[in-house]
Amino acid sequence: MVDHTVSSFDDELQGLRSAIMEMGGIAEKMLLDATTALVRRDVNQAQAVVAMDDRLDDLQRQIEERAILTIAKRQPLAVDLREVISAIRIASDIERIGDMAKNIGKRTLAVSGQFEPQKVVLGVNRMSELVQAQLKDALDAYTQGNLEAAMDVWERDEATDALYTSLFRELLTYMMEDPRNISFCTHLLFCAKNVERIGDHTTNIAETVHYLVKGEPLTAERPKKDRTSLEHVEHTGK
Amino acid sequence: MVDHTVSSFDDELQGLRSAIMEMGGIAEKMLLDATTALVRRDVNQAQAVVAMDDRLDDLQRQIEERAILTIAKRQPLAVDLREVISAIRIASDIERIGDMAKNIGKRTLAVSGQFEPQKVVLGVNRMSELVQAQLKDALDAYTQGNLEAAMDVWERDEATDALYTSLFRELLTYMMEDPRNISFCTHLLFCAKNVERIGDHTTNIAETVHYLVKGEPLTAERPKKDRTSLEHVEHTGK
Numbered sequence: 001m002v003d004h005t006v007s008s009f010d011d012e013l014q015g016l017r018s019a020i021m022e023m024g025g026i027a028e029k030m031l032l033d034a035t036t037a038l039v040r041r042d043v044n045q046a047q048a049v050v051a052m053d054d055r056l057d058d059l060q061r062q063i064e065e066r067a068i069l070t071i072a073k074r075q076p077l078a079v080d081l082r083e084v085i086s087a088i089r090i091a092s093d094i095e096r097i098g099d100m101a102k103n104i105g106k107r108t109l110a111v112s113g114q115f116e117p118q119k120v121v122l123g124v125n126r127m128s129e130l131v132q133a134q135l136k137d138a139l140d141a142y143t144q145g146n147l148e149a150a151m152d153v154w155e156r157d158e159a160t161d162a163l164y165t166s167l168f169r170e171l172l173t174y175m176m177e178d179p180r181n182i183s184f185c186t187h188l189l190f191c192a193k194n195v196e197r198i199g200d201h202t203t204n205i206a207e208t209v210h211y212l213v214k215g216e217p218l219t220a221e222r223p224k225k226d227r228t229s230l231e232h233v234e235h236t237g238k
Numbered sequence: 239m240v241d242h243t244v245s246s247f248d249d250e251l252q253g254l255r256s257a258i259m260e261m262g263g264i265a266e267k268m269l270l271d272a273t274t275a276l277v278r279r280d281v282n283q284a285q286a287v288v289a290m291d292d293r294l295d296d297l298q299r300q301i302e303e304r305a306i307l308t309i310a311k312r313q314p315l316a317v318d319l320r321e322v323i324s325a326i327r328i329a330s331d332i333e334r335i336g337d338m339a340k341n342i343g344k345r346t347l348a349v350s351g352q353f354e355p356q357k358v359v360l361g362v363n364r365m366s367e368l369v370q371a372q373l374k375d376a377l378d379a380y381t382q383g384n385l386e387a388a389m390d391v392w393e394r395d396e397a398t399d400a401l402y403t404s405l406f407r408e409l410l411t412y413m414m415e416d417p418r419n420i421s422f423c424t425h426l427l428f429c430a431k432n433v434e435r436i437g438d439h440t441t442n443i444a445e446t447v448h449y450l451v452k453g454e455p456l457t458a459e460r461p462k463k464d465r466t467s468l469e470h471v472e473h474t475g476k
Contacts, residue, residue, distance in 0.1 A: 068323060085306060172421060175420045179417070182420070189427075229345045
């Protein structure tokens with residue numbers, strides 16, 4: 001922990017940034033491991049992912065506390081204030097990414113051993129790989145204060161959403177073809193939704209980097225939202 | 239908006255609390271209306287719910303900004319600092335409650351006119367009624383600083399989760415019985431999940447009231463979490 005009585009403001013900021021980097025590393029690992037565990041139906045790995053989430057929750061609470069103490073003590077202005085606010089926001093997004101990876105881990109425990117179409121599992125995996133790259137790039141953009149890289153991440157969420165929409169339709173089709181697929185595919189639907197939401201939080205991080213660098217919120221509409229809430233897949237009567 | 243140059247700290251706090259009350263009122267209405275629209279398949283009402291969410295997002299941003307300015311300017315300590323932090327947290331929970339109610343609205347637009355088992359829609363409605371009462375009581379507990387009421391809300395989340403779990407199983411059973419139910423029931427699954435998550439955010443609000451009143455976080459484990467991520471419903475071969 002930073003010593004709040006003697007450290008400089010820069011030291012405090014550095015402490016916040018280091019803690020966020022630790023959180024980012026854990027969240028990246030959780031997402032990768034949760035997806036790998038799902039693909040391999042690896043119960044041990046899934047349990048390990050679930051266990052990792054506690055550390056993320058602790059770090060988020062610490063970052064929030066330290067950030068608020070820093071605001072109260074230093075009364076930072078302009079970019080300094082944005083640094084502290086950004087730390088609070090990004091920590092909150094990473095904490096929620098952890099919750100979703102943990103949920104994928106839990107669902108892997110539930111589906112292990114069930115009958116399943118492996119093809120859709122690989123679809124979730126492909127989507128997860130896209131989001132893993134987005135998350136890594138968003139965290140790098142934050143570390144480097146790189147606006148261009150952040151905007152690139154922001155635009156890539158569209159591809160993830162498109163993949164989610166096609167996966168959603170595919171899963172519904174499998175469910176309609178064979179009722180034995182329903183239980184498993186329902187869990188996969190929620191796993192895919194979790195990955196899609198992790199993509200949203202990654203986009204939030206990119207928006208926070210924009211706010212941090214430019215000093216104003218990004219007001220443009222996001223490229224595209226998940227549209228599956230508007231989807232209606234017809235049963236073909238097969 | 240509060241005038242930050244001349245207002246007293248108490249005025250600023252009062253401004254934050256009023257804005258949270260406005261947010262709470264909107265969120266309560268959104269949840270009620272989204273569920274009613276779902277039950278009646280009322281497209282106009284569902285669209286109105288979707289439109290309401292913008293105001294909630296604006297208010298949340300305003301509260302966050304004003305709260306941080308207040309911390310920087312007043313350097314509040316002890317209960318005063320907790321007041322400001324609680325405002326930030328509760329605004330964030332209410333904003334997310336709005337997102338979920340909005341999602342129910344969107345799904346209502348998607349399912350309107352579809353074949354459906356009305357019984358499960360009423361199940362979602364019953365669950366929503368429980369959560370509406372929880373939300374109202376959590377907001378009242380915040381307004382009154384009533385720890386006992388907050389703890390009561392906190393404990394009631396268990397009933398919501400139990401209802402969600404039974405609804406989840408019921409929905410899967412409908413899907414297995416008749417593939418024509420799958421598309422609709424999938425949307426309902428996500429609606430029920432949204433209501434369940436609104437319950438979680440309501441529990442968060444109760445925990446924030448605990449922190450506000452007692453000065454320390456509630457460390458006890460939540461009574462019971464949603465266990466459907468561990469559910470495995472067997473296909474009965476019907």
